Amino acid sequence: MSPTPRPDESSVRGYIEPELYDVANSTWAEDIPFYVALAKAARGPVLEVACGTGRVLLPMLQAGVDADGFDLHSGMLEVLRRKAAALGLKPRVLQADMRDFTMPRRYPLIVIPYRAFLHNLTTADELRTLRLCREHLDSGGRLVLDLFYPSFARLTEPDGRWRLEKEFTHPQSGAPLALWSCATRDRVNQTMHVQMELRELGPEDDVLATHPHTFDLRWIYKAEMELLLRTAGFSRWEVTGGFDGRPLLHDTDLMVWTAWKD
Amino acid sequence: MSGPARRLGSEAGAGPAEAPAPRPAAASPGGSAFPSPFARPDLYDVLFADVDSDLPFYLELGRGAGGAVLDVGCGTGRLLLPLLQAGVDVEGLDLSAPMLERLREKARAQGLEPRVHRASMSSFSLPRTFRLVMIPFNAFVHNLTAEEQIATLAGCRRHLEPGGLLAFDVSAPTPARLAQPPGRRELEVESEHPVTGLPVRLWDARRFDVVAQTQHSHIEIEELDGAGVVAATHRSAVVVRWVYPAELELLLRLAGFARWQLWGDFARGPLAADAGLTVVEAWRD
Numbered sequence: 001m002s003p004t005p006r007p008d009e010s011s012v013r014g015y016i017e018p019e020l021y022d023v024a025n026s027t028w029a030e031d032i033p034f035y036v037a038l039a040k041a042a043r044g045p046v047l048e049v050a051c052g053t054g055r056v057l058l059p060m061l062q063a064g065v066d067a068d069g070f071d072l073h074s075g076m077l078e079v080l081r082r083k084a085a086a087l088g089l090k091p092r093v094l095q096a097d098m099r100d101f102t103m104p105r106r107y108p109l110i111v112i113p114y115r116a117f118l119h120n121l122t123t124a125d126e127l128r129t130l131r132l133c134r135e136h137l138d139s140g141g142r143l144v145l146d147l148f149y150p151s152f153a154r155l156t157e158p159d160g161r162w163r164l165e166k167e168f169t170h171p172q173s174g175a176p177l178a179l180w181s182c183a184t185r186d187r188v189n190q191t192m193h194v195q196m197e198l199r200e201l202g203p204e205d206d207v208l209a210t211h212p213h214t215f216d217l218r219w220i221y222k223a224e225m226e227l228l229l230r231t232a233g234f235s236r237w238e239v240t241g242g243f244d245g246r247p248l249l250h251d252t253d254l255m256v257w258t259a260w261k262d
Numbered sequence: 263m264s265g266p267a268r269r270l271g272s273e274a275g276a277g278p279a280e281a282p283a284p285r286p287a288a289a290s291p292g293g294s295a296f297p298s299p300f301a302r303p304d305l306y307d308v309l310f311a312d313v314d315s316d317l318p319f320y321l322e323l324g325r326g327a328g329g330a331v332l333d334v335g336c337g338t339g340r341l342l343l344p345l346l347q348a349g350v351d352v353e354g355l356d357l358s359a360p361m362l363e364r365l366r367e368k369a370r371a372q373g374l375e376p377r378v379h380r381a382s383m384s385s386f387s388l389p390r391t392f393r394l395v396m397i398p399f400n401a402f403v404h405n406l407t408a409e410e411q412i413a414t415l416a417g418c419r420r421h422l423e424p425g426g427l428l429a430f431d432v433s434a435p436t437p438a439r440l441a442q443p444p445g446r447r448e449l450e451v452e453s454e455h456p457v458t459g460l461p462v463r464l465w466d467a468r469r470f471d472v473v474a475q476t477q478h479s480h481i482e483i484e485e486l487d488g489a490g491v492v493a494a495t496h497r498s499a500v501v502v503r504w505v506y507p508a509e510l511e512l513l514l515r516l517a518g519f520a521r522w523q524l525w526g527d528f529a530r531g532p533l534a535a536d537a538g539l540t541v542v543e544a545w546r547d
Binding site: 123149152155156186187188189190221222223224226227228230231248249250251253 | 408437440441472473474475505506507508509511512513515516532533534535536
């Protein structure tokens with residue numbers, strides 16, 4: 001991989017401790033078989049943008065896919081490398097910003113799983129990322145990414161109110177956990193600042209430890225995403241409402257986008 | 263707002279462009295049926311002639327344009343006639359022949375000679391260019407697809423002189439409105455007929471498709487008699503597609519504009535999150 005100046009990690013500084021990322025997101029897995037199946041069918045190398053701890057990238061490698069990945073968060077990549085070593089895998093991953101990356105090869109498939117694309121907080125950043133992805137695609141190649149549809153109920157909930165996202169158990173220890181979130185929104189610029197707390201619970205639901213973290217994202221509407229793809233040079237795309245290919249009908253659906261480079 | 267019209271709503275769907283693909287309306291006893299809310303310009307004027315929140319903005323732009331002005335979706339001339347009276351060299355276009363006919367009648371009564379054309383905002387072609395092109399009163403939301411939206415903006419840009427200004431306003435439904443029970447009849451406007459003195463009411467039963475960003479309105483215009491009983495009901499249907507500010511900026515860019523400013527009201531205040539109104543000024547370089 002070509003040496004590039006070390007990217008500015010300040011935007012991910014508030015992110016969850018890398019050691020806890022997989023724990024906090026252990027209940028989100030339905031995208032893994034979707035992306036692995038796409039990657040296996042890609043007939044060529046695959047690039048995962050914002051690969052993080054390898055939640056999707058490592059299953060791709062295990063499936064025999066020639067996959068590259070990058071992420072802005074060096075701590076996440078350390079976790080990825082450690083997990084890979086334990087699995088006997090040799091991942092090719094590097095630290096890079098999705099708005100400013102260069103890879104030495106071109107891909108028939110680029111994926112940006114788990115709404116990482118929403119970490120672009122301006123239209124200009126969204127376009128930079130899409131244009132770079134398009135540049136790194138083979139002709140006929142496709143970019144696949146998933147977003148949430150900005151649901152009316154979520155967008156109109158009061159700012160600054162803590163809500164319980166989920167109660168679950170630690171995937172290894174079985175200890176009870178709770179994930180809480182509190183969002184404040186800028187509805188003009190379509191951005192939200194999210195504070196989260198992963199709470200380790202005791203036998204009486206008492207809180208044994210709290211792991212606060214934050215991130216920012218910018219939500220995107222369906223029609224807006226079509227204009228972004230078009231502006232970035234894509235001429236053909238489709239969207240579904242979930243990884244099962246259901247039509248996008250409701251504002252509680254996911255948006256799973258596929259955009260082809262001609 | 264002055265005058266007899268009491269406009270209760272200010273959101274998507276009131277603009278004066280022809281309703282695209284109107285649903286055939288059912289005949290109602292004692293009233294005529296028409297497919298478009300713009301097929302009865304006399305009632306349209308009773309309901310909307312006194313809307314004036316946008317008048318100072320467009321009048322000032324027209325007076326200061328320093329050249330020809332085009333009013334896209336001019337309807338019955340609510341803004342075009344005051345512009346003409348102010349001595350502005352203004353032309354208009356609208357898709358609705360009945361609306362234009364009423365505009366001409368009103369102009370004749372005022373001794374004015376308007377130049378107006380029946381044309382679609384997404385495909386019009388006029389022989390000259392303008393210093394100012396305006397699309398007032400949320401008419402832009404009658405463009406139902408990105409192709410139509412971009413064609414409208416690009417067509418307006420083609421009709422601008424270098425340095426000329428495109429000004430328009432659009433409304434998106436507020437969260438409060440989106441939260442209303444779908445299909446519930448809401449009283450939008452209540453006016454007094456200037457000749458008969460009898461009440462005229464506009465009701466709107468809306469459904470929203472938030473993913474498609476479309477509002478599906480079933481409109482009922484009621485004419486009441488002296489006893490307050492509904493004497494005639496005119497039903498129509500209209501679909502409009504709202505646009506969010508960031509989306510609007512992408513549309514402007516795709517239509518060839520490089521410089522624009524978005525406002526939250528006609529006094530050029532900042533965009534407000536839940537107000538729904540976006541006022542656009544975009545310049546042709």
